[in-house]
Amino acid sequence: MHESKQRRPLRRTLILAGLLAVVLIAALSAGASGVTVNRLIPVLTGNGTFKESFILLEIRLPRLTVLVLAGVALAVSGSILQTVTRNDLADPGIIGIHSGAGFAITVFYLFAGGNIPYYAYLLPAVGFAGAIVTAGLIYLFSTEKGRGLRPMRLLLVGIGFASALSGGMMLLISGAERQEAAFVAEWLAGSVWGADWPFALALLPWVILLVPFVLYRSNTLNILALSEPSAIGLGLKLSRSLMILIAIAVALAAAAVSVIGYIAFIGLMAPHIARAIAGPRHQHYLPAAMLIGAGLLIAADTIGHSLPDFTVPAGIIAALIGAPYFLYLMKRSG
Template identity: 75%
Template sequence: MRERKKHPVKWAIILSVMFISAIVIALSSGAAGMTVDRLLPVLFGQGTPKESFVLFELRLPRVAVITLAGIALAVSGTLLQTVTRNDLADPGIIGIHSGAGMAITVFYLFAGGDLPNYAFLLPAVGFAGALATAGLIWLFSMEKGRGIMPVRLLLVGIGFASALSGGMMILISGADRQDVAFIAEWLAGSVWGADWPFVFALLPWVALLVPFIYYRSNTLNVLALTEPSAIGLGVKLARTRFLMIAIAVALAAAAVSVTGYIAFVGLMAPHIARALAGPRHERFLPVAMLVGALLLVGADTIGHSLPAGLTVPAGIVVALIGAPYFLYLMRKG
C-alpha cells in the first residue's frame, strides 16, 4: 500500500528540472564571468573567443564529468546496498575508492605525472585496483554458513580504506612536491580530470553498464529478497552477486579515477530515491541517477562559488552533507 503512494514519474520530472537548473547555474557561475543570458548565444557560436573558450574548454567538460560521475556513483551505491543488503554500503565508505586510488597513485608515479595522455587507461587501472580491494573485503567479511555480514563488511571496508589511504601517502612521501599535490587533490575530490579526454574516457563505462543494470532491475528486486526466496525464483546467487559487485566496482572506479575521492554520493542517492519512488529498482534507479548527478553538480558549484575567491573541492562539500546523513542512518538502524 505504501509503494502505491510513491510517484516516481513526478519526482523524476521535478529532479530533472532541478538538475537542468543546477547545470545552468554551474555553467554561468565562477571566476570568469558569463551571465545566464549569454549561455545560449555562446552555445550556438555567437560568443566572443573568451566566452567560447570558458564554456567549451573549461565549464562544459567539467559539468559533463561531474554528471557522469554522479550517475556512476549512484548506481554503484545502489548495487552494493542491494547485493550486500547493507543500507550503509557505499563504494567510498567500504574501501573501493581507496583501492582505485592506490592503483592510480602507483600508475601516476610510473607515468611520471603525464596522466592526460593515459586518460582512457585510467578507469581500467582504477578498476583493477578496486576489484582486488573488493575481493579482499568480501573475503574478510564472509562468515562460514552465514555469508556476508553487513556490519563486518562496513568495518572491514573502513579498515581497508584507512590502510590504503595511508599506503598512498607512504608512496609519495619521498616524491616531488607536484606528485604530493596531485594525491592531496585526489583525496580531497577536487575533480582534477575536467577535460574532454576524461569525459570520453568515463562515458563508455556509464553508457554501457548503466543501461545493462536498468535492464536487470527485476533481478535486483529478487536479490533484495531473502536468499531462500531468491533461490526459489531461479536466481543463481553466487554468479549474479559477483557480476553485480564487479559492475558496482567498475562504475565507482571509473568515476573516482577522474574526479578523485568522492564518498557518500553512493550512500545518499539510493536512500533518497527509495524514499521518493519506492523500493522497486526499475522505479527508483532513474531517480537515484538524477539525485547523484544533482548532488555532485551542486556540490562542485557551491565549492567554486564561495566568497573571497575561496574554492572547496566537491568531495569535501559532499562529505559535509554526507557525514551527518551517514550518522543519521547509523542512529536510525
C-alpha cells in the same frame, strides 16, 4: 488508483530532471567567469564572444559532463552495493573501493603515469584493477562459512581497508616529488582534477555500457533485495548474479573516482533520497538516483568554487553534507 500510483514515480523523476537542469544552468553561470543565463543560448549556437565560447565550451561544459557521468556512476554503484549487501550504509567510498582505486592510481601515477600514451583513458582501467582486488579481499574477509556475506562485517572490514590503503597512499607520496605529492593530495580531497574533454570521453564508455545493463537487470536487483532463501526459491543464480553486479558496482565507482578524485557519500545519499521519492522498486528509483547523484556532485563542486576568497574541493563539500547523513543512518539502523 493503481495507474495513478504507477505514474507517481515517473512524475517525480521528471521533476528531478527539471531540478538537475536548474542546477546545471546555475553551475554554468556561477562565479566571476561564468556565462550569464541570457547568454547561454547565443554562445551555444555560435553567436558568443571568443571569451564566452572558450569558458563555456572548453572549461565549464567538459567539467559538468565529467560531474554528471561520475555522479550517475557513483549513484548506481551505491544502489547496487546497498541492494546486494542489504545494508543501507554501504557506499563505494565508505567500504574501501575508492581507496583501492586510489592506491592503484597513486602507484601508476608515481611510477609510470607521465611516460604512457593515452594516460587519461588508462586511469579508469587502472582504478578498476585496484578496486576489484580490494573488493575481492573485502568480500573474502566479510564472508562466513555456511552464512555467506555478513553486511555489518563488510562495512567494518571496508572501513579498515580504506584506512590502511589511505595510509599506504600517504606513505608513497611522503618520498615523492612535490608536484607528484600535490596531485595525490588533490585526488584525496576530491578536487575533480580530470575536468577536460579527454577525461569525459574516458569515463563515457563505462557509464553508457554498464548503467543500461544495470537498468535491464532491475528485476534481479528487486529479487536480491529479498532474503537469500527467497531469491534462491525464485530461481535466481545467486552467486553468479552477486559477482556480476558487484563487479559492475566496483567498475563504475573506480571509473568515477579515477577522474574526479576521492569523493565519498554521493553513492550513499543518492539511493536513499531516490527510494524516499520514487519507492523501493529499482525500475523506479535507479533513474531518480542517477539524477540525484549528478545533481549532488554538481552542487558540491559549484558551492566549493563559488565561495569568496578561496576554493573548497567538491569532496570536502560532499563530506560536510554526507558525514552527518551517515551518522543519522548509523543511529537509525542501530
